[in-house]
Amino acid sequence: MRNKKFLALSMAILLILLAVAGCGKKDDAVVDKPTDTAGGENDEVAAIDSEQYLNLILSAEPSTLDASKGSDSYSNGILNNVLEPLTRLEEDENQANFLAPAGAENWEHNEDGTVWTFKIRDSVWSDGVKVRAQDYEYGIKRSVAKETAAPYAYLLTPIKNAEKVNSGELSVEELGVKSLDDNTLEITLESPTPYFLSLTYQRVMLPQREDIVEQYGDKYGSELDTLVYNGPFTLTSWVHNSELILTKNENYWGKDEVKLQNINLKIIQDENAVYNSLSNGSVDLATANKPEWKEKFMKDENLTHLEVVNPNTFFMFFNTQDKVFKNANIRKAFSAAINREELANVIFHGVHAPAYGWVPPNINIGDDEYRTVAESPVKKLADENPDPKALLIKGLEELGMDPDPSKLTVKISLGATDQWFRTFGEYLQQMYIKNLGVNFEVEQMEWPVFNSNVEEGDFQIGYMAWGAEFNDPIAMLSLLKSDSAAIGTGWVNPRYDELIELSAKEMDPVKRLEYFKEAEKILLYDEAALAPVVYQRLNVFQYKYVNNLGVTPFGTQGYKYGFTQGR
Structure with a gap:
């Protein structure tokens, strides 16, 4: 993107x-x-x-x-x-x-x-x-x-x-x-x-x-x-x-x-x-x-007004090699704890739409828009876990750590230093303190520094946006294959890799849809390697x-x- x-x-x-x-x-x-x-x-x-x-x-x-x-x-x-x-x-x-x-x-x-x-x-x-x-x-x-x-x-x-x-x-x-x-x-x-x-x-x-x-x-x-x-x-x-x-x-x-x-x-x-x-x-x-x-x-x-619906997803992503976020239940807790409707309305002024899948709207599979025929794995995760703190506690116990969320400190890295990102970071901080009871820190830095840190694995949670390079679900889903350096999660899942490889060669859109649906479920519901937040809408004004x-x-x-x- x-x-x-x-x-x-x-x-x-x-x-x-x-x-x-x-x-x-x-x-x-x-x-x-x-x-x-x-x-x-x-x-x-x-x-x-x-x-x-x-x-x-x-x-x-x-x-x-x-x-x-x-x-x-x-x-x-x-x-x-x-x-x-x-x-x-x-x-x-x-x-x-x-x-x-x-x-x-x-x-x-x-x-x-x-x-x-x-x-x-x-x-x-x-x-x-x-x-x-x-x-x-x-x-x-x-x-x-x-x-x-x-x-x-x-x-x-x-x-x-x-x-x-x-x-x-x-x-x-x-x-x-x-x-x-x-x-x-x-x-x-x-x-x-x-x-x-x-x-x-x-x-x-x-x-x-x-x-x-x-x-x-x-x-x-x-x-x-x-x-x-x-x-x-x-x-x-x-x-x-x-x-x-x-x-x-x-x-x-x-x-x-x-x-x-x-x-x-x-x-x-x-x-x-x-x-x-x-x-x-x-x-x-x-x-x-x-x-x-x-x-x-x-x-x-x-001015001329253009309303542009971009096939972009804004998301948080986790360093799965980190000592805390290597645990899937902890990642799932941090995804389920996001109030996407509130965030879309408060932070994005009601312009962007809550994101419950990785593949954004306006991406087609055959003759259908993918999001209209695929499930919403993130919504399912949130609905099944109304108290995401329980997932967090479970994950901490699995890691042999103190299960008290108030003893846990985590940090999100943001790749910009302007006021909007400062406000956004403060919102996330309040949200996670309220919903998970953790100590949540925010660090802001210029994009090149953020980019370098992510590539080196020097982060816990990152935040950015990605847009599909072409009109096919594989444009987004292939980003998380283990041989892709696209998004620095460090996440590897052999079945996910297999599904993406199968979909790349399959000419039947019905079969491809089933591959994509299973892959998205593994990515967002089973493993929560990342957490989609909103889909992008833009109001463009030009002279x-x-x-x-x-x-x-x-x-x-x-x-x-x-x-x-x-x-």
């Missing part, structure tokens, strides 16, 4: 614009984008502003712009605009998604769908070097290689030998990815995979220049001068924890379709500062879920002069077709 994989808890707008997933065909829709014509500009282009720029907000510093190693939504949003994936999931005038050629001009597959061949279009990197099929091959192989420790590597398990390469059992040269020549990339799968094309616009399949990665080593992706680009924009300024500036890439193959010259991304964490920035016009777009601000912006005739930004939850259109008219 974390993309990987830590999809950082985003209280700002970039999450909407730059989320990922889904698939379709180019033929399914034709988008009428403002383009120049041989005889001059059309009416729409002629009327756009002479100065093309956007002022937007990031709510945290990107952890890294190394496409393989990063995992948060902030870095994913930048990468989506500065690198060119094989395909893009774009939007038509009705916000319907369709799969569009991007780095690949076209593609084909063999009869059973296990061998895919992509024709790489003629284009160059921002430094003038030709973009080759080998760049995509290297990027994919680097993401799968064990030594990279890519948090999103699990997404590529459908590729032949990916799991064995990622575990170190086979060398990366055995991966089913190879360049047939400079413009032809061949990818071989383990078996037919219904969602494979949905992976072709994920960060772990982005192209990377081997010479640049080797030149900068561990510094690659950490500073402006360690990167090259082949997407619609380049990163021309990066003042850490302050601002990033994207500039139109004049070497981009589709530069004639790119109207925006600059995108200024201010890093602002304070919620009120975000609202004030939108109100005074210093930013062009923001989310506003606080009732008083939402009402104010709804009345502003200069009416802003046009053609990608807004669908799974789309990867980003800023490519954006422009302003009438600023």
Whole structure:
């Protein structure tokens, strides 16, 4: 989301614009984008502003712009605009998604769908070097290689030998990815995979220049001068924890379709500062879920209101290697003790919905929305344990610890330092003291520090959000496989792994549904490796002069077709 994989808890707008997933065909829709014509500009282009720029907000510093190693939504949003994936999931005038050629001009597959061949279009990197099929091959192989420790590597398990390469059992040269020549990339799968094309616009399949990665080593992706680009924009300024500036890439193959010259991304964490920035016009777009601000912006005739239902789950997760949270009953107690309805109403102002499953709404299984046909394991857990303190006491006894909850001190780590998170932490503290009788501590830190601590296992309880990379339950459920580094719970369950592996190869949606339901029950009811809290809803307000930004939850259109008219 974390993309990987830590999809950082985003209280700002970039999450909407730059989320990922889904698939379709180019033929399914034709988008009428403002383009120049041989005889001059059309009416729409002629009327756009002479100065093309956007002022937007990031709510945290990107952890890294190394496409393989990063995992948060902030870095994913930048990468989506500065690198060119094989395909893009774009939007038509009705916000319907369709799969569009991007780095690949076209593609084909063999009869059973296990061998895919992509024709790489003629284009160059921002430094003038030709973009080759080998760049995509290297990027994919680097993401799968064990030594990279890519948090999103699990997404590529459908590729032949990916799991064995990622575990170190086979060398990366055995991966089913190879360049047939400079413009032809061949990818071989383990078996037919219904969602494979949905992976072709994920960060772990982005192209990377081997010479640049080797030149900068561990510094690659950490500073402006360690990167090259082949997407619609380049990163021309990066003042850490302050601002990033994207500039139109004049070497981009589709530069004639790119109207925006600059995108200024201010890093602002304070919620009120975000609202004030939108109100005074210093930013062009923001989310506003606080009732008083939402009402104010709804009345502003200069703003357009968009209600976006994101396939994102906000959740708490437990370090199952911790001496306390290695016990399933203790984890279940901390999940059952959450009053999700109250939390949604009080902390999230009634905007978000209580979450009783891991897979969020708007994710389909066959023709059905998954949440409408699957059980709610968390609700079942809470209903069966009206006094979660009893579960806690049982777990403490199983660990041979003092069963008195008042003697137990636990700590939650929050990856932000703003007032909203401070209020949220205080709410959780009061809730757990009341419902479990424990000593509950809250520590706040900047996102990169939080991210690092989680990766090192230096935490007890964490909190963040994750969004599905594509429209299938496996996009969320595969995050908790034991070979996934996505969410640092340290949790392992062989039956869960087996169910996810079966669902990845099963073409019958009825059978897949049963696999997913059993897996979600193990994850949330039997083991409680994590505790979903709410599903995300966003109220987005943008000035009416802003046009053609990608807004669908799974789309990867980003800023490519954006422009302003009438600023």
